[in-house]
Amino acid sequence: MTRYTRNAMGMAGLLAVAMLAMAVAPALAQSPAEVDAALKAAYAKYKDLKEGANADYIPALAKVDPNIYGIALVTVDGKVYTAGDVSSEVSIQSISKVFTMAKVIEEQGTQAITDNMGVDATGQVFNSIVAVEQYRGAEMNAMVNPGAITATSMVKGASRDEIWKKILGFYSEFAGRQLTVNQEVYKSEAETNQRNQAISMLMYAYGHIKENPLQACDIYTEQCSVSVNAKDLATMAATLANGGKNPVTGKQVMGTGNVPEVLAVMATAGLYDDSGKWLYLTGLPAKSGVGGGILAVSPGKFGIAVVAPPLDKAGNSVKAQKAIADVSNALGGNPYAVKPR
Protein backbone atom coordinates (compact mmCIF):
# COMPACT_ATOMS: atom_id res chain seq x y z
CA MET A 1 0.00 0.00 0.00
CA THR A 2 2.76 2.36 0.99
CA ARG A 3 4.63 1.50 -2.13
CA TYR A 4 1.57 2.02 -4.29
CA THR A 5 0.98 5.47 -2.75
CA ARG A 6 4.57 6.49 -3.31
CA ASN A 7 4.35 5.43 -6.95
CA ALA A 8 1.11 7.25 -7.40
CA MET A 9 2.62 10.42 -5.94
CA GLY A 10 5.60 9.98 -8.19
CA MET A 11 3.30 9.84 -11.19
CA ALA A 12 1.47 12.92 -10.02
CA GLY A 13 4.77 14.73 -9.56
CA LEU A 14 5.86 13.80 -13.06
CA LEU A 15 2.56 14.95 -14.44
CA ALA A 16 2.90 18.28 -12.65
CA VAL A 17 6.38 18.80 -14.10
CA ALA A 18 5.13 17.94 -17.59
CA MET A 19 2.21 20.32 -17.22
CA LEU A 20 4.50 23.09 -16.03
CA ALA A 21 6.73 22.56 -19.06
CA MET A 22 3.68 22.73 -21.31
CA ALA A 23 2.36 25.89 -19.67
CA VAL A 24 2.68 28.93 -21.90
CA ALA A 25 5.73 31.02 -21.11
CA PRO A 26 4.89 34.47 -19.74
CA ALA A 27 4.59 37.25 -22.32
CA LEU A 28 7.48 39.23 -20.89
CA ALA A 29 10.81 38.31 -19.34
CA GLN A 30 10.43 41.16 -16.84
CA SER A 31 8.54 40.87 -13.55
CA PRO A 32 5.30 42.84 -13.09
CA ALA A 33 7.19 45.23 -10.80
CA GLU A 34 9.77 45.88 -13.52
CA VAL A 35 7.10 46.51 -16.16
CA ASP A 36 5.32 48.84 -13.80
CA ALA A 37 8.56 50.68 -13.08
CA ALA A 38 9.26 51.11 -16.82
CA LEU A 39 5.86 52.77 -17.32
CA LYS A 40 6.19 54.96 -14.25
CA ALA A 41 9.69 56.07 -15.29
CA ALA A 42 8.57 57.04 -18.80
CA TYR A 43 5.56 58.84 -17.36
CA ALA A 44 7.65 60.88 -14.95
CA LYS A 45 10.37 61.64 -17.50
CA TYR A 46 8.03 63.34 -20.00
CA LYS A 47 5.26 64.61 -17.75
CA ASP A 48 6.41 68.22 -17.83
CA LEU A 49 7.54 68.28 -21.46
CA LYS A 50 5.88 71.22 -23.18
CA GLU A 51 6.84 70.56 -26.82
CA GLY A 52 4.28 70.36 -29.60
CA ALA A 53 0.76 71.70 -30.09
CA ASN A 54 -2.74 70.27 -30.43
CA ALA A 55 -4.01 69.79 -33.98
CA ASP A 56 -6.21 72.75 -34.86
CA TYR A 57 -7.31 72.14 -38.46
CA ILE A 58 -10.28 70.33 -36.90
CA PRO A 59 -11.54 73.11 -34.56
CA ALA A 60 -12.75 70.78 -31.76
CA LEU A 61 -9.27 69.24 -31.39
CA ALA A 62 -7.72 72.59 -30.49
CA LYS A 63 -9.94 72.70 -27.39
CA VAL A 64 -8.82 69.35 -25.94
CA ASP A 65 -6.83 69.62 -22.68
CA PRO A 66 -3.15 69.47 -23.78
CA ASN A 67 -2.13 68.12 -20.36
CA ILE A 68 -3.90 64.78 -20.75
CA TYR A 69 -1.12 62.19 -20.52
CA GLY A 70 -1.56 58.49 -19.91
CA ILE A 71 0.34 55.32 -20.73
CA ALA A 72 -1.18 51.83 -20.87
CA LEU A 73 0.41 48.50 -21.71
CA VAL A 74 -1.50 45.24 -22.12
CA THR A 75 0.43 42.00 -22.43
CA VAL A 76 -0.66 39.09 -24.61
CA ASP A 77 -1.45 37.20 -21.41
CA GLY A 78 -3.93 39.90 -20.48
CA LYS A 79 -2.04 41.84 -17.80
CA VAL A 80 -2.79 45.56 -17.79
CA TYR A 81 -0.28 48.19 -16.65
CA THR A 82 -0.98 51.91 -16.52
CA ALA A 83 0.63 55.20 -15.59
CA GLY A 84 -0.94 58.65 -15.49
CA ASP A 85 -4.34 59.53 -16.89
CA VAL A 86 -5.78 56.52 -18.66
CA SER A 87 -9.41 57.51 -18.29
CA SER A 88 -9.54 60.83 -20.21
CA GLU A 89 -10.70 60.20 -23.76
CA VAL A 90 -9.59 61.70 -27.06
CA SER A 91 -10.85 61.04 -30.58
CA ILE A 92 -9.19 58.04 -32.20
CA GLN A 93 -8.68 59.86 -35.55
CA SER A 94 -6.29 58.09 -37.92
CA ILE A 95 -5.74 55.15 -35.58
CA SER A 96 -9.19 54.03 -36.75
CA LYS A 97 -7.70 53.37 -40.20
CA VAL A 98 -5.95 50.27 -38.88
CA PHE A 99 -9.16 48.65 -37.75
CA THR A 100 -11.24 49.53 -40.79
CA MET A 101 -8.49 48.06 -42.96
CA ALA A 102 -8.61 44.95 -40.76
CA LYS A 103 -12.39 44.76 -41.22
CA VAL A 104 -12.06 44.91 -45.02
CA ILE A 105 -9.45 42.14 -44.95
CA GLU A 106 -11.70 40.06 -42.74
CA GLU A 107 -14.59 40.45 -45.18
CA GLN A 108 -12.77 40.35 -48.51
CA GLY A 109 -9.26 39.01 -47.99
CA THR A 110 -5.85 40.67 -48.16
CA GLN A 111 -5.85 40.88 -51.95
CA ALA A 112 -8.75 43.35 -51.85
CA ILE A 113 -6.44 45.87 -50.19
CA THR A 114 -3.54 45.43 -52.62
CA ASP A 115 -5.91 45.55 -55.57
CA ASN A 116 -7.83 48.63 -54.55
CA MET A 117 -5.37 51.03 -52.92
CA GLY A 118 -2.02 49.28 -52.61
CA VAL A 119 0.34 48.94 -49.67
CA ASP A 120 3.14 51.39 -50.41
CA ALA A 121 4.09 54.56 -48.61
CA THR A 122 3.21 57.62 -50.70
CA GLY A 123 6.03 59.90 -49.58
CA GLN A 124 3.33 62.59 -49.29
CA VAL A 125 1.27 63.92 -46.39
CA PHE A 126 -1.72 61.87 -45.23
CA ASN A 127 -4.30 63.99 -47.04
CA SER A 128 -2.32 64.59 -50.21
CA ILE A 129 -4.22 65.03 -53.46
CA VAL A 130 -0.91 64.88 -55.35
CA ALA A 131 -0.51 61.31 -54.02
CA VAL A 132 -3.87 60.40 -55.57
CA GLU A 133 -3.02 62.04 -58.88
CA GLN A 134 0.41 60.43 -59.13
CA TYR A 135 -0.92 56.91 -59.71
CA ARG A 136 -4.61 57.58 -60.32
CA GLY A 137 -5.46 56.51 -56.78
CA ALA A 138 -3.40 53.28 -56.78
CA GLU A 139 0.03 52.65 -55.22
CA MET A 140 -0.89 54.02 -51.82
CA ASN A 141 -2.10 52.49 -48.57
CA ALA A 142 -4.97 52.36 -46.10
CA MET A 143 -3.17 54.56 -43.51
CA VAL A 144 -3.47 57.73 -45.63
CA ASN A 145 -6.81 59.40 -46.23
CA PRO A 146 -7.48 58.35 -49.85
CA GLY A 147 -6.78 54.70 -49.04
CA ALA A 148 -8.55 54.90 -45.69
CA ILE A 149 -11.75 56.44 -47.07
CA THR A 150 -11.69 53.82 -49.84
CA ALA A 151 -11.35 51.09 -47.19
CA THR A 152 -14.36 52.53 -45.37
CA SER A 153 -16.31 52.47 -48.65
CA MET A 154 -15.53 48.75 -48.98
CA VAL A 155 -17.20 47.72 -45.71
CA LYS A 156 -20.39 46.04 -46.83
CA GLY A 157 -23.88 46.77 -45.53
CA ALA A 158 -27.44 47.31 -46.72
CA SER A 159 -27.61 50.81 -45.21
CA ARG A 160 -25.33 53.48 -43.77
CA ASP A 161 -26.54 52.48 -40.33
CA GLU A 162 -25.65 48.82 -40.86
CA ILE A 163 -22.15 49.71 -42.11
CA TRP A 164 -21.59 52.05 -39.20
CA LYS A 165 -22.75 49.53 -36.60
CA LYS A 166 -20.34 46.96 -38.05
CA ILE A 167 -17.41 49.35 -37.89
CA LEU A 168 -18.12 50.59 -34.36
CA GLY A 169 -18.85 47.04 -33.18
CA PHE A 170 -15.54 45.81 -34.60
CA TYR A 171 -13.54 48.60 -32.91
CA SER A 172 -15.36 47.88 -29.64
CA GLU A 173 -14.40 44.21 -29.74
CA PHE A 174 -10.75 45.23 -30.06
CA ALA A 175 -11.10 47.63 -27.12
CA GLY A 176 -13.08 45.13 -25.04
CA ARG A 177 -15.86 47.60 -24.28
CA GLN A 178 -18.59 49.46 -26.16
CA LEU A 179 -17.03 52.58 -27.68
CA THR A 180 -18.99 55.73 -28.52
CA VAL A 181 -18.61 58.75 -30.78
CA ASN A 182 -17.56 62.19 -29.58
CA GLN A 183 -20.37 64.10 -31.27
CA GLU A 184 -18.66 67.47 -30.92
CA VAL A 185 -15.59 66.24 -32.78
CA TYR A 186 -17.71 64.53 -35.43
CA LYS A 187 -19.72 67.69 -36.05
CA SER A 188 -16.62 69.87 -36.09
CA GLU A 189 -14.81 67.67 -38.60
CA ALA A 190 -17.92 67.15 -40.74
CA GLU A 191 -18.20 70.93 -41.10
CA THR A 192 -14.57 71.32 -42.15
CA ASN A 193 -13.74 68.16 -44.13
CA GLN A 194 -14.08 69.57 -47.65
CA ARG A 195 -10.61 68.33 -48.52
CA ASN A 196 -11.52 64.75 -47.56
CA GLN A 197 -14.70 65.11 -49.61
CA ALA A 198 -12.57 66.12 -52.60
CA ILE A 199 -10.29 63.12 -52.02
CA SER A 200 -13.35 60.84 -51.86
CA MET A 201 -14.69 62.18 -55.15
CA LEU A 202 -11.29 61.68 -56.80
CA MET A 203 -11.05 58.08 -55.55
CA TYR A 204 -14.58 57.60 -56.97
CA ALA A 205 -13.56 59.18 -60.27
CA TYR A 206 -10.62 56.75 -60.51
CA GLY A 207 -12.88 53.78 -59.76
CA HIS A 208 -11.51 52.82 -56.34
CA ILE A 209 -14.64 53.90 -54.48
CA LYS A 210 -17.49 52.14 -56.27
CA GLU A 211 -20.48 54.11 -54.97
CA ASN A 212 -21.61 56.75 -52.46
CA PRO A 213 -18.23 58.54 -52.14
CA LEU A 214 -19.62 61.23 -49.85
CA GLN A 215 -21.27 58.62 -47.62
CA ALA A 216 -17.90 56.90 -47.33
CA CYS A 217 -16.32 60.23 -46.37
CA ASP A 218 -19.02 60.82 -43.77
CA ILE A 219 -18.64 57.36 -42.22
CA TYR A 220 -14.86 57.84 -42.24
CA THR A 221 -15.33 61.15 -40.40
CA GLU A 222 -17.52 59.45 -37.83
CA GLN A 223 -15.04 56.59 -37.33
CA CYS A 224 -12.31 59.20 -36.68
CA SER A 225 -14.51 60.70 -33.94
CA VAL A 226 -14.73 57.52 -31.85
CA SER A 227 -13.70 58.32 -28.29
CA VAL A 228 -10.90 56.30 -26.67
CA ASN A 229 -8.55 56.40 -23.71
CA ALA A 230 -5.02 55.02 -23.45
CA LYS A 231 -6.26 51.72 -22.03
CA ASP A 232 -8.68 51.20 -24.92
CA LEU A 233 -5.91 51.82 -27.43
CA ALA A 234 -3.45 49.54 -25.63
CA THR A 235 -6.04 46.75 -25.55
CA MET A 236 -6.67 47.23 -29.28
CA ALA A 237 -2.91 47.03 -29.89
CA ALA A 238 -2.59 43.98 -27.63
CA THR A 239 -5.29 42.22 -29.66
CA LEU A 240 -3.11 42.66 -32.74
CA ALA A 241 -0.04 41.57 -30.74
CA ASN A 242 -1.95 38.43 -29.73
CA GLY A 243 -2.86 37.15 -33.20
CA GLY A 244 -6.22 38.90 -33.31
CA LYS A 245 -7.50 37.53 -29.98
CA ASN A 246 -8.33 40.14 -27.35
CA PRO A 247 -6.19 39.03 -24.38
CA VAL A 248 -8.49 40.71 -21.86
CA THR A 249 -11.89 39.46 -23.07
CA GLY A 250 -10.58 36.24 -24.65
CA LYS A 251 -12.56 36.89 -27.83
CA GLN A 252 -11.01 36.10 -31.23
CA VAL A 253 -11.76 39.42 -32.93
CA MET A 254 -10.07 38.83 -36.29
CA GLY A 255 -8.42 35.96 -38.10
CA THR A 256 -4.91 35.26 -36.85
CA GLY A 257 -3.71 34.85 -40.42
CA ASN A 258 -4.86 38.36 -41.35
CA VAL A 259 -2.88 40.19 -38.67
CA PRO A 260 0.59 40.28 -40.33
CA GLU A 261 -0.63 42.29 -43.32
CA VAL A 262 -2.22 44.87 -41.04
CA LEU A 263 1.00 45.19 -39.03
CA ALA A 264 3.06 45.50 -42.22
CA VAL A 265 1.15 48.55 -43.40
CA MET A 266 1.32 50.07 -39.91
CA ALA A 267 5.11 49.58 -39.98
CA THR A 268 5.56 51.30 -43.33
CA ALA A 269 3.03 54.10 -43.00
CA GLY A 270 1.76 54.36 -39.42
CA LEU A 271 3.46 57.57 -38.31
CA TYR A 272 2.96 59.81 -41.33
CA ASP A 273 6.20 61.12 -42.82
CA ASP A 274 8.18 59.93 -39.79
CA SER A 275 7.25 56.25 -40.19
CA GLY A 276 10.81 55.32 -41.19
CA LYS A 277 12.36 57.19 -38.28
CA TRP A 278 9.95 55.53 -35.89
CA LEU A 279 10.64 52.03 -37.18
CA TYR A 280 14.36 52.69 -37.04
CA LEU A 281 14.06 53.75 -33.42
CA THR A 282 11.66 51.10 -32.11
CA GLY A 283 11.00 48.39 -34.71
CA LEU A 284 7.33 48.53 -33.73
CA PRO A 285 4.34 48.63 -36.08
CA ALA A 286 2.36 51.61 -34.79
CA LYS A 287 -0.31 54.12 -35.70
CA SER A 288 -0.82 57.67 -34.59
CA GLY A 289 -3.78 59.99 -34.83
CA VAL A 290 -4.09 63.76 -34.71
CA GLY A 291 -6.22 63.40 -31.57
CA GLY A 292 -2.95 62.73 -29.73
CA GLY A 293 -2.98 58.95 -29.42
CA ILE A 294 -0.39 56.47 -30.60
CA LEU A 295 -0.66 52.71 -30.29
CA ALA A 296 2.19 50.29 -30.98
CA VAL A 297 2.39 46.52 -31.26
CA SER A 298 5.16 44.22 -30.08
CA PRO A 299 4.00 40.98 -31.76
CA GLY A 300 3.68 38.10 -29.32
CA LYS A 301 4.46 40.36 -26.37
CA PHE A 302 2.30 43.43 -25.78
CA GLY A 303 0.32 46.36 -27.06
CA ILE A 304 1.13 49.80 -25.74
CA ALA A 305 -0.55 53.17 -26.14
CA VAL A 306 -0.11 56.72 -24.99
CA VAL A 307 -2.59 59.57 -25.15
CA ALA A 308 -1.08 63.08 -25.04
CA PRO A 309 -2.54 65.63 -27.49
CA PRO A 310 0.35 68.01 -28.39
CA LEU A 311 1.80 66.94 -31.77
CA ASP A 312 5.11 67.53 -33.52
CA LYS A 313 5.41 68.89 -37.07
CA ALA A 314 4.84 65.44 -38.61
CA GLY A 315 1.53 65.16 -36.69
CA ASN A 316 2.63 62.63 -34.06
CA SER A 317 2.16 63.06 -30.31
CA VAL A 318 5.49 64.20 -28.85
CA LYS A 319 5.11 62.54 -25.45
CA ALA A 320 3.62 59.36 -26.92
CA GLN A 321 6.57 58.74 -29.22
CA LYS A 322 9.10 59.25 -26.45
CA ALA A 323 7.26 57.27 -23.78
CA ILE A 324 6.46 54.30 -26.03
CA ALA A 325 10.06 54.12 -27.29
CA ASP A 326 11.41 54.18 -23.72
CA VAL A 327 9.05 51.53 -22.37
CA SER A 328 9.44 49.24 -25.36
CA ASN A 329 13.20 49.48 -25.31
CA ALA A 330 13.23 48.75 -21.56
CA LEU A 331 11.11 45.62 -22.11
CA GLY A 332 12.83 44.30 -25.23
CA GLY A 333 9.82 45.05 -27.42
CA ASN A 334 11.67 45.47 -30.73
CA PRO A 335 10.77 42.36 -32.80
CA TYR A 336 13.94 42.72 -34.89
CA ALA A 337 16.24 42.55 -31.87
CA VAL A 338 17.02 38.88 -31.28
CA LYS A 339 19.79 37.21 -29.32
CA PRO A 340 22.01 34.85 -31.34
CA ARG A 341 21.81 31.12 -30.46
Ligand code: GLU
Ligand atom coordinates in the same frame (compact mmCIF):
# COMPACT_ATOMS: atom_id res chain seq x y z
N1 GLU B 1 -9.91 62.72 -39.34
C1 GLU B 1 -8.60 63.20 -39.64
C2 GLU B 1 -8.50 63.61 -41.09
O1 GLU B 1 -8.98 62.92 -41.94
C3 GLU B 1 -7.61 62.15 -39.31
C4 GLU B 1 -6.23 62.60 -39.50
C5 GLU B 1 -5.22 61.89 -38.68
O2 GLU B 1 -5.44 61.53 -37.54
O3 GLU B 1 -4.14 61.72 -39.23
O4 GLU B 1 -7.96 64.64 -41.38
